[in-house]
Amino acid sequence: MYDPILDALRRGAVAEALTAAEALVAERPDDAQALRWLSTAQMQGGQHDAALATIDRAIALAPENADLHLARAGVLVGSRRNEDAQAALSQATVLDPNQFTAYVVQAQLALSRGEIAEAERLNRLAARVDPEHPRLAFVDAMVLFHNGNGEAALTVLAGAIQRSPDDIQLLHALGSVYLARGHLAFAEQTFRNILDKLPAATDITLLVASLVGRQGRPEEALEVLAPVMADAPVSSVGARSLAGRLHLQAGQLEEAAPLLQSALAGGVQDRALLSALLELWHRQGRRPEGAQALEACLAVSPKNPDLWLARLALEDVGSVEALEVSRRWAETVPDELRALEALLAALDHAGQHEEADVVTEQLIAAMPGHSLAQTRKVNRLIEKDPRAAVAHVESLLVRASGGESRALLLGWLGMAQDRAGLTADAVASWGERAALLQTQSLPLPLVGPAEQAWPALAESGDAGNGRPLFLWGAPGSGIERMVAVLVNARAALLSDRFGATPPKDGLQPFATVQRLLAGQVDPAQLVQDWRASLPARGAPGGNVIDWLVWWDNTLLQALRPQLPQGHLLVVLRDPRDMLLEWLAWGAPSMMAIPSVDVAGAWLAAALEHLAVLLEQQAYPATVIRIDGIEHDSRRLAAALGEALGGAQLPTPPQAGGSGFESGHWRHYAQALAGPFAALTPVAVRLGYPET
Incomplete structure (x- = not known):
C-alpha cells in the first residue's frame, strides 16, 4: 500500500507522492508508516513545519519505533534550513558551488528517499566546503547504518557530538541508532540527555518512558510519563497506549484497562496495543467485552488485518466461533492472504477438508509459491492419489529457482514417490536433495578403529563428581x-x-x-x-x-x-x-x-x-x-x-x-x-x- 508513495518519491514527483500519502493517511489515520511517508513527502515539498508535525503524530502512535525517530532526526536537520525545496537547493549550488548548507540538505532529502549513494555523494561535496563541520556526521552515520555498519555509525556520531555536544539532531540520531541496534540502556541515557535540554519534548518523554519499560522497570517508566499524562492537551492516544501497557506490565490491571480502551477508542490499532488488550481481556476474563470492542473497530476499519487477528485470538482454536470469524474476514477482504490462511486452518480444525481444499487452491492461485498451501496440497494428494502428487510436485520443480526451494520440493517428491511405490525414483529424488544440501551440512566424521588397545576401566568409586x-x-x-x-x-x-x-x-x-x-x-x-x-x-x-x-x-x-x-x-x-x-x-x-x-x-x-x-x-x-x-x-x-x-x-x-x-x-x-x-x-x- 506504500508502493505508490515510494515510487513517486524515487521519481522526484513530490506532488504525486504528497497526494498519495494524504489519501492513505485519510484512509488509515492510525498507520504510523503512512504518516512517516507523508512527512517525507511534505519535507521534500518544502512543508517543513507540517513534516515535523506529521512525524510527531507517527511517533505518538508508535513511540518505540526506531525508524520513526531516525526519520524525525532527518526532518529536524532539514527543517532548520532556509533552502527548503529541492529545486531551490539545486539552484543554490549552481549559483554558488560552495554553499555547504545546500549540499547538506540535499543529502538529507536524498537520504529520506532511500537514495543512499546520492546522499553520500552530496555529503562528500559538502565536506569539500567545510570538512570539519560536525553536521556532516549525520549523513555519514546514516549511510553507514543503512549499509549494515551500525557500530561505525555510532563511532561517527559519538565523535561529532564530542565536537558539538549540544547538537540536538546529532544526539537524536545517536540515540536512534542505539535503539535500532538494541542497546536500550545507551539509548535511554542519550534521550535523557536530550530531555534535560528540552524538558517539554513530549516525543522524547514518551520514548524514554518506553525504553525504561522495555528494560523491566515499568513503575519508573510511569514516573517518567507522569508529566505528559497530567497535561490533557498533550496526552495523546499514543501516550495513553504506552501508559496502559506500562500499567499492565506492572500488574496493575485496573489502572491499565481504561487507558488501553481509551487508546483503542481514539484510533490506535497497532499490534502493541492490541497485544496488550488481548492479555488484559484474557487475564480479567473479559473476552466477550473484548470481542465487542474489536467488532466496533472492525465496523470502522474492516480491512485492518491486525484487528481481525486480534478478534480471532479471542476465540478458542478449532471452535465454531473461530471458523465464523475466519469466514467473515475472508468474505470482507477476499484478497487478504492472512484471511485465507486463517480460514484454511479453521476449516482443517473443523474437519471440513473438502472446503479447505478449495481455500488451498485460492491461496495457490493468489501466490503460487505459498508454502503452507502447497504443502497441504501435496500432503492431500499423497493421501488420495500419490501419482497425482508426483506429477504436481514435478510441475513445481520445473518452475523452481534456487537450491533451497528445489531441495524442499525434492523432499516432497521423494515422499510422493514413496507412497506411489516408486522406490528407485524416491531414492534418486532424496539423493539429489542431499547433494543440494551438502554445502549446508557437516562432513561425515572420520571413523577410528572399532577395536583398540584401551586402558583399563577405572573403578567407579562414589558419585561425588556425578554420574553423567x-x-x-x-x-x-x-x-x-x-x-x-x-x-x-x-x-x-x-x-x-x-x-x-x-x-x-x-x-x-x-x-x-x-x-x-x-x-x-x-x-x-x-x-x-x-x-x-x-x-x-x-x-x-x-x-x-x-x-x-x-x-x-x-x-x-x-x-x-x-x-x-x-x-x-x-x-x-x-x-x-x-x-x-x-x-x-x-x-x-x-x-x-x-x-x-x-x-x-x-x-x-x-x-x-x-x-x-x-x-x-x-x-x-x-x-x-x-x-x-x-x-x-x-x-x-x-x-x-x-x-x-x-x-x-x-x-x-x-x-x-x-x-x-x-x-x-x-x-x-x-x-x-x-x-x-x-x-x-x-x-x-x-x-x-x-x-
Whole structure:
C-alpha cells in the first residue's frame, strides 16, 4: 500500500507522492508508516513545519519505533534550513558551488528517499566546503547504518557530538541508532540527555518512558510519563497506549484497562496495543467485552488485518466461533492472504477438508509459491492419489529457482514417490536433495578403529563428581524422539551441541578422534575440559545427560580411565531403517550424505563401534531399541524410563514425530541393495534379522 508513495518519491514527483500519502493517511489515520511517508513527502515539498508535525503524530502512535525517530532526526536537520525545496537547493549550488548548507540538505532529502549513494555523494561535496563541520556526521552515520555498519555509525556520531555536544539532531540520531541496534540502556541515557535540554519534548518523554519499560522497570517508566499524562492537551492516544501497557506490565490491571480502551477508542490499532488488550481481556476474563470492542473497530476499519487477528485470538482454536470469524474476514477482504490462511486452518480444525481444499487452491492461485498451501496440497494428494502428487510436485520443480526451494520440493517428491511405490525414483529424488544440501551440512566424521588397545576401566568409586549419561544415536536412529521425551520431563539434558553456540570441549569436534589416536590430546585433559565446561552450559554438577553429536570408541581412551562412572545411552533401530530414515527425513546432526553408498558405508562403520562396545562390554552402556514404537509417545516414554532405572516419565504430546514405520526398509531392498549389503552384517551383530 506504500508502493505508490515510494515510487513517486524515487521519481522526484513530490506532488504525486504528497497526494498519495494524504489519501492513505485519510484512509488509515492510525498507520504510523503512512504518516512517516507523508512527512517525507511534505519535507521534500518544502512543508517543513507540517513534516515535523506529521512525524510527531507517527511517533505518538508508535513511540518505540526506531525508524520513526531516525526519520524525525532527518526532518529536524532539514527543517532548520532556509533552502527548503529541492529545486531551490539545486539552484543554490549552481549559483554558488560552495554553499555547504545546500549540499547538506540535499543529502538529507536524498537520504529520506532511500537514495543512499546520492546522499553520500552530496555529503562528500559538502565536506569539500567545510570538512570539519560536525553536521556532516549525520549523513555519514546514516549511510553507514543503512549499509549494515551500525557500530561505525555510532563511532561517527559519538565523535561529532564530542565536537558539538549540544547538537540536538546529532544526539537524536545517536540515540536512534542505539535503539535500532538494541542497546536500550545507551539509548535511554542519550534521550535523557536530550530531555534535560528540552524538558517539554513530549516525543522524547514518551520514548524514554518506553525504553525504561522495555528494560523491566515499568513503575519508573510511569514516573517518567507522569508529566505528559497530567497535561490533557498533550496526552495523546499514543501516550495513553504506552501508559496502559506500562500499567499492565506492572500488574496493575485496573489502572491499565481504561487507558488501553481509551487508546483503542481514539484510533490506535497497532499490534502493541492490541497485544496488550488481548492479555488484559484474557487475564480479567473479559473476552466477550473484548470481542465487542474489536467488532466496533472492525465496523470502522474492516480491512485492518491486525484487528481481525486480534478478534480471532479471542476465540478458542478449532471452535465454531473461530471458523465464523475466519469466514467473515475472508468474505470482507477476499484478497487478504492472512484471511485465507486463517480460514484454511479453521476449516482443517473443523474437519471440513473438502472446503479447505478449495481455500488451498485460492491461496495457490493468489501466490503460487505459498508454502503452507502447497504443502497441504501435496500432503492431500499423497493421501488420495500419490501419482497425482508426483506429477504436481514435478510441475513445481520445473518452475523452481534456487537450491533451497528445489531441495524442499525434492523432499516432497521423494515422499510422493514413496507412497506411489516408486522406490528407485524416491531414492534418486532424496539423493539429489542431499547433494543440494551438502554445502549446508557437516562432513561425515572420520571413523577410528572399532577395536583398540584401551586402558583399563577405572573403578567407579562414589558419585561425588556425578554420574553423567552420554546420549547418542546415529543419523536415522530417531534420537530426537527420546530427546522430546526428556525435554517434556524437564530432565537435566544438555542439547547445546546441536545449537548455534556448542561447547568447545573435546567431545564436540570431529578431529578429536584423530588427535587422540595421534597422541595429540591428553585423555585426562579432555575429561577435565569437559567437566570445566559444564557450569557455563547450565549444569553445575556432573549428573547430566549430555547429548552427543557423534560417538567413536576412540573416546574410551579418555573415558575408561578418567570417567568410569559415566554411562552411554544409545537409541537404536534396524540400521537399514536408519539409513532410509536419514536419507528421507534428515537427522539432527545435519551430517552430509555425499552419496547413498558412502552414507551406508559410514553408518556401518559407526555402528560397528557400538557392536564392539556391547560385545566387549568396553564401557557401561544401555541400548534403547525403538523399532515398532517410533510413533507411540507413551511407549517411547516407558522405554526411556525403564532404561533410566524404572523412572516414570510423563508422556509428551508428540514425541513420535515424522518418519517411516519399522521395517519400511524392505520396500527398498532393490533400490538400496548396495548400501543395505554393507549394513546387513552389523545389523545382524546388533540383533536384527538378515532379511
